[in-house]
Amino acid sequence: MSTAAKMATGNVTGKSAWHKYVFTGAVILLCLWVLVPIYLLLVNTFSSPEDVSGFPKSFIPNIDTGSVEFFLNYAGVGQALWSSIKVATVTMILSIMAGAPAGYALSRFEFRGKETFRVLVLMTRAFPLPLLALPLAVMYLRIGLDDTVLGLALVHTMLALPFAVLITFSLFSGIPVELEEAAWTLGCNRFQAFVKVILPLVLPGITASAIFAFVISWNEVFAAAVLTIENRTLPAFLLQGLGNAPLHLKFAGGAVLVLPALLFIFLVRKYLFSMWGIANR
């Protein structure tokens, strides 16, 4: 190799090494940007109430469960947690029960009105859905659904349904129709073929979509705050306390709100892309 060529390659590796440093630096910086604020919330959560409102603050917690205990024993928290779980569970069940059949129909059949339905589902994205809580509050008063778990769960189902339809649509589309046809020729009817062949294959994906529905409901604030009084969910409860609650209550509450969501997102991470990838077309 000539000297010139050596210098050239040396130059190139020098430049790409520089690129590599910038690249790695940016990736690490962006990871810190996401993780550090969560860490700081946890520091506050696991500090004693005095430390939370003390100054200056230590960046390392002294691991004290005083704030968490205070939060869990605070009047109304247990009730709010329980309401949150109930609403989210009902949302999960309703959105899968309505969404999965629709996803299956979209992936397997050609029929009139298919495009209209797809547009209707996609249209929900262009609308600020939490606003639905306003007219529904009036409607619920009339039909006796006001301040109920079911009433709020129905609104949350409306938020989760488009996702459920799109995820299940992409799940079912990923399974060759030939598998079903093979089951039919072996004597299964449509329903049996679905239960015995398709369902086991899509069950993990359906579970992921159910978990996603749970998280949507668990996190929703506006509709929950407008539609409930006695049956406040945890976000609505915390929102109401923002003005006057002590700091350590807010932070412990925030952590209780965040931690399950983190776990859920970890569980569904494989499916995050099927929610959006398919909707781009």
Next chain:
Amino acid sequence: MYSRNLPYLLLLPATLFLCIFFLYPFVLVAWQAFVSDTGEFTSEYFMEMATHWKFNTALTNTFMLALAVVPFQIALALYMATLVNGMKRGRDLILYVWTIPLGISDLAAGIIWLAIFEQTGFLNSMLQGLGVIEQPVGFLGYQSKGTIFLAIVLAEIWRATAIVLVILVAGMGLIPKEYYEAAEVFGASRWKQFTRITLPMLKPSLQTAMILRVILAFEVFAVVVALGGTNLPILMGEIYTWQYDLRDSSVAAAYALVVLAISIAFTLLIMWGLRTPKGARV
């Protein structure tokens, strides 16, 4: 017969749901905003809303927030997506870390940034430790609207960039590798590949992401309440106040129609601005 009706049967629950809980309520909310108790058409509620002293402030603040947050988020998510795509090892882990905020509600994000910005918070502690300040600064007091605004912008960028990232990474996966190989052969630089291949091919994803983000930006609510209380009025906050505290669902409905109108206008604008000509789709 059975098979022909089956798809409709399967769609029935979801369709019914969408009609009762999506289409019908939006008709209802318009009715609430325009029809008085006696059943007559009225613009009284709109007048009451528009002449209220907080209306203009709330409208301006909401627009300013959207303007400060969304363009930056799109740019940041584009950058993050190209970083992820250039990764050989650890792609899944990094992507998981970067999408964590996806599971975090706006209220929780507000509380998280409250831990940083409140008077005895971590920012003040750090500044004091560095010797920049002697006394903790009230970043979120009623007199410091500027820092409240900044805190909200940071919290929003922190929380909601992940959703854009997911959409863009999914979109980039759809771009055929051959295009880049061809560009490589002709000696196109990385930047040129980005502007001439990635950006144009990403248009549909950018469109989806922008519509979603703009709609969410005009819905901003709990972050603002957590960080600013009532010091920084925004549209959703006003809706909540009128509906819940003042018990006037007609004026709340008028506000709701304003948010709705803005959302639809921006959706149409983005759809038109980022349209992909037929035949140019992958």
